[in-house]
Amino acid sequence: MVVVGTEWQRARVKLTLRYDLPDPPDARLAADMARHAAGVLAAQRIQRAVAVGYGPAHLVNPIADALREHAPAAGITVTELLRAEHQNFWSYLCAEPTCCSPAGTPFDISAHPVTRAFAGTGTTTVLASRAELAATVAPVDGDLAEAMHHATRKAQENVARLVSRVARSERRASARRLIATVGVRAVAAAIDQYRRGESAGLPAAAWLTVVLRDLRVRDDAWARMEPAYREAHLRMWTDLTRMARPGYVSAAASLLAFVAWQSGNGALANVALDRALEDDPDYSMAQLLRLAIDSGAPPSLARLPMTPEEVAVSYDEQEAGDEGDLL
DSSP, X not given: OEXXXXXXXXXXXXXEEEOOOOSSOXXXXXXXXXXXXXXXXXXXXXXXXXXXXXXXXXXXXXXXXXXXXXXXXXXXXXXXXXXXXXXXXXXXXXXXXXTSOTTOEEOOOTTOHHHHHHHTTTOXXXXXXXXXHXXXXXXXXXXXXXXXXXXXXXXXXXXXXXXXXXXGGTOHHHHHHHHHHHHHHHHHHHHHHHHTTOOOOHHHHHHHHHHTTSHHHHHHHHHTOOGGGHHHHHHHHHHHHHHOOTTSOHHHHHHHHHHHHHTTXXXXXXXXXXXXXXXXXXXXXXXXXXXXXXXXXXGGGOOOSSOXXXXXXXXXXXXXXXXXXXX
């Protein structure tokens, strides 16, 4: 079920929500979805919406009925409510046979202006399902996965050697600072590389996934996610999310989710968060982003938390306090 919130005067799209149809039908879950959709629309001060359920009647009807019940109670006017299946649509709001036949109204999207506009963007593939979308961020397999496993182990060994250099000082903050310094430089260089249209090789990808476990490195990367470069950033974090080995996925997948939300692609953001939380159910950045996206927060709220300079100052102050505690 897709629910589209629109402006009252100009009918511009303001918000799009997508829900999987419960299968088998579940009236209670359908009511929860309808209440959630109405609540999000109301919170965004959206008063009009259209909704389309894609699939057989026995799966779409419960949610359609729930929307007709709960939307008006939240001050939402549903101007059209449709079911679409096999290139036919049915309206839940029109009972006039001459307008909306009980047998369905055929439609053809191939010549629609939206289809032509979409083709004009150069995009040639439309994913058929959420499963296909999830596959775009699924972990690599086969020989590439094995090679990435070995590269990740070497990266771990490099980190261990860096830590050993400061082991005699018995200062944990010094070790963390050394890893963060090297990691920040590596990730910043990779971001610049992707912005130039290049990609990271396998050893570099392994190193990036390892150093991104350091929160200072991750937060510095987060602070560099300028919207003007979101296509390059989407490519980078998709690559690293797919390449990352278990235990190293959450940072890259969370950063992918943030950039996807920033780009208005809530579906991609959610499948990225699925990967992040599957790798680490307690990963706080992923939990925070899931709360924001589930609440219907618009992409305009996907602002950079701090500048890289502010991230550095924040961690320097924290590490100075840690060193003081050890003295």
